[in-house]
Amino acid sequence: MTSTSENGGRVRATMTPAETSRLVKDIRAGKLPDLGDRKWGRFFYDMQTGLAIRMLPSGKASWIVQWKRSGRQGRETLGSVLVLDRLKAVEMAKILIGKVEADDFDPHRAKRERMHANRTTLRKVAPRYFAHRARKGDLRPRTTRVWKWYAEKAEYFNPIRDVPLDELSRKYVKEWCDKVADDVGTATANSCHTFLSAFLGWAQEVGLIPDDKRLPTAGGRPFPENERKRVLTDDEIRLIWKTCEDATAEIKREQEEFASTGRRPRGHQGRVPIFSYIIQLLFFTGCRAGEIGGLQRCEIVSGLDPSDNANELRIPGARRKARKKHEDELTLHVPLAQGAIEILRQIARRSDGSDCFFGKRGRTTNELRTWIDDRITKAGETPPKDWRVHDIRRTFRSRLSRLRVPKDIGEMLLGHLLKKGYDQHDYWSEMQEAIEKWERHLHQIIDGTVEQVPRPQHRRVR
Numbered sequence: 001m002t003s004t005s006e007n008g009g010r011v012r013a014t015m016t017p018a019e020t021s022r023l024v025k026d027i028r029a030g031k032l033p034d035l036g037d038r039k040w041g042r043f044f045y046d047m048q049t050g051l052a053i054r055m056l057p058s059g060k061a062s063w064i065v066q067w068k069r070s071g072r073q074g075r076e077t078l079g080s081v082l083v084l085d086r087l088k089a090v091e092m093a094k095i096l097i098g099k100v101e102a103d104d105f106d107p108h109r110a111k112r113e114r115m116h117a118n119r120t121t122l123r124k125v126a127p128r129y130f131a132h133r134a135r136k137g138d139l140r141p142r143t144t145r146v147w148k149w150y151a152e153k154a155e156y157f158n159p160i161r162d163v164p165l166d167e168l169s170r171k172y173v174k175e176w177c178d179k180v181a182d183d184v185g186t187a188t189a190n191s192c193h194t195f196l197s198a199f200l201g202w203a204q205e206v207g208l209i210p211d212d213k214r215l216p217t218a219g220g221r222p223f224p225e226n227e228r229k230r231v232l233t234d235d236e237i238r239l240i241w242k243t244c245e246d247a248t249a250e251i252k253r254e255q256e257e258f259a260s261t262g263r264r265p266r267g268h269q270g271r272v273p274i275f276s277y278i279i280q281l282l283f284f285t286g287c288r289a290g291e292i293g294g295l296q297r298c299e300i301v302s303g304l305d306p307s308d309n310a311n312e313l314r315i316p317g318a319r320r321k322a323r324k325k326h327e328d329e330l331t332l333h334v335p336l337a338q339g340a341i342e343i344l345r346q347i348a349r350r351s352d353g354s355d356c357f358f359g360k361r362g363r364t365t366n367e368l369r370t371w372i373d374d375r376i377t378k379a380g381e382t383p384p385k386d387w388r389v390h391d392i393r394r395t396f397r398s399r400l401s402r403l404r405v406p407k408d409i410g411e412m413l414l415g416h417l418l419k420k421g422y423d424q425h426d427y428w429s430e431m432q433e434a435i436e437k438w439e440r441h442l443h444q445i446i447d448g449t450v451e452q453v454p455r456p457q458h459r460r461v462r
């Protein structure tokens with residue numbers, strides 16, 4: 001080992017390539033050099049400019065490259081001596097120094113960005129993201145609830161939640177989406193991907209992810225979504241309706257028993273047939289489950305009084321599936337079937353003073369379907385195969401077409417946005433006629449007296 005210079009009384013040891021290679025062999029063999037009294041370790045400089053081995057008292061040895069940029073000096077660790085040999089370290093040192101001298105790379109800045117990124121995870125910055133979206137007001141309340149659940153509690157987000165944002169690769173995100181799809185379903189995987197894509201896009205906008213990094217969610221949703229076409233058959237409608245009626249009758253018997261004896265049956269907690277009423281109202285109105293589950297008394301314009309025959313349903317656009325700029329246009333204002341009014345009249349005001357028919361929380365579609373399926377199974381029958389609560393809405397709209405209700409009237413009864421142009425007619429009488437026609441048809445389905453429409457039998461031509 002050759003001593004080439006002194007600086008402030010400190011001797012800088014410079015080694016030839018052969019001496020460097022010998023030192024590497026000794027370190028790998030466990031023969032560590034003497035560090036003397038240097039508690040912070042010692043540098044063994046190679047004749048290759050800027051390259052050195054840093055030896056710590058703990059026995060750890062690393063390749064170090066020393067660089068100089070705009071009058072500033074610094075060191076960058078290349079890797080462990082146990083992994084990299086001298087030739088590889090020399091190659092890496094030349095590349096790094098070349099980038100620094102070409103002003104293409106600032107190791108100090110890169111280190112700061114890495115340290116910052118390692119502290120930047122979904123769990124830590126999600127509150128800041130949701131505060132930003134709340135200020136913009138462009139996220140629907142239900143979407144906000146679901147996305148917050150993803151960011152904070154959903155188990156299938158555990159592999160993503162604490163990973164530094166700059167370490168999320170396309171491969172990692174793709175494998176994670178595949179796992180979610182296998183465990184929960186492709187629709188949930190697409191929903192998770194949509195949230196992650198929106199979140200990472202915002203993170204890049206505010207500088208939490210480098211601008212030149214391609215986001216791992218680029219390219220759209222990972223799974224194609226086929227438009228659902230499921231429509232309930234007459235037998236399925238009859239089965240679901242009968243299940244609701246049986247549940248309502250059971251609860252009413254319990255209420256009558258309590259009124260006469262003062263004792264509640266075992267397991268009875270003063271129940272109200274909430275699920276039955278919601279399902280039946282969905283059949284009568286064709287509304288979404290969330291719209292009926294959160295129905296308020298002020299949204300029944302009139303008709304709750306038995307002497308009042310003007311029955312109208314008016315759900316504001318803010319409570320429907322509407323963007324803020326279309327809230328007023330997507331307010332649902334339609335006639336109510338007489339059967340729906342009779343159900344609503346049976347629901348007493350809540351003891352907590354709430355204006356809601358079914359409570360502030362409403363009910364989720366999964367709760368409703370699970371409740372129906374469980375009761376059907378307990379009755380010894382088979383629940384409809386692969387059905388969803390939203391299929392009731394699609395069935396409502398499809399049956400309107402079967403009853404020869406004009407397409408525009410059917411869409412207006414669902415509250416879909418139509419471009420009316422010069423036509424400012426409200427079509428109230430036409431909607432009322434369609435609702436009456438549908439109510440008669442629904443009762444015929446339930447009674448089993450509906451006229452069956454013959455379907456064409458397509459035969460294969462040989």
